[in-house]
Amino acid sequence: MPARPLPKRPRIASTITEQSLSPANEDSVAANVRAALAEDVGAGDKTAALVPASQSASATVRLREPAVICGQPWFNSVYRHLDEQVSIDWLVTEGGNAEANDSICRVHGNARSVLTGERAALNFLQTLSATATLTRRYVDAVADTGTIILDTRKTIPGLRLAQKYAVRRGGAENHRLGLFDAVLIKENHIAAAGSIANAVRAADSSGVLVEIEVENLVQLREALTTSTDRILLDNFSLGELRHAVEMREESSSRAGLEASGGVTLDTVRDIAETGVDYISVGALTKDLRAIDFSMRFSFDHEPDNES
Secondary structure (H helix, E strand, O other): OOOOOOOOOOOOOOOOOOHHHHHOOOOHHHHHHHHHHHHHOOOOOOOOHHHHOOEEEEEEEEOOOOOEEEHHHHHHHHHHHHHOOOOEEEOOOOOOOOOOEEEEEEEEEEHHHHHHHHHHHHHHHHHHHHHHHHHHHHHHHHHOOEEEEEEOOOOOOOOOOHHHHHHHHHOEEEEOOOOOOEEEEEEHHHHHHHHHHHHHHHHHHOOOOOEEOOOHHHHHHHHHHOOOOOOEOOOOOHHHHHHHHHHHHOOOOOEEEEEEEEOEEEEEEHHHOOOOOOOEEOHHHHHHOOEEEEEEEEOOOOOOOOO
């Protein structure tokens, strides 16, 4: 199927996403890291305290399975918060592909600091690499169709900016960041407003992207008569999606069409080939299996001065 022209409407819903996530919002990263260290280290690492205070250590992070590497700003920040003298040498670029048994980075510094930061740093790396890796699989699955993969708000609490950053590293784009930066009109909003047209009319002056969710072709027909920027086709069959694309093309609407609901790697290509502009996938940020990393240490022991 030949690639379609890019959608006529904005390609990302949020007007603040680029600023917030490129390459990663430092304030958000720092807040994530402070929270992670507070729950893991608390008042101090009692086990690391058994190591001589002057001892230094080196550690190599290795990958145990193929992955898209993501989370370096958080990994770095963990060690900056613990000990600014710890050095980190990255061997794989952020967003780059790596294979099983590849060395990802080398860490060197005070042994207590390197040991204390190990789990918090790896937690960020394994979680965000999981999001980026799964995202890349979806993006690759729809390659050359012209369809854009989007994330959703189904994120790990406290890690929304981090996961949406990882989605972009995986090659997809972000849907709205939260309830505050785009309008998404759903069934209950329509019921409260009295009709689809009333709901869109009320949102027209919001100054942000306006999207409306429809559940059938009758609702779609009404939505296509409004000024909405995008229409979300909720749980449409493949046949309904094709019909929806035809209806949009036959109308005067410039709205982008977004398919959503139960999308998997097995179905995403077929959905893209119906001609929709976007496919939103909650699995990118909620159905995760952490990427498997290991951190292997070597310790620089003080010479024995006893005769």
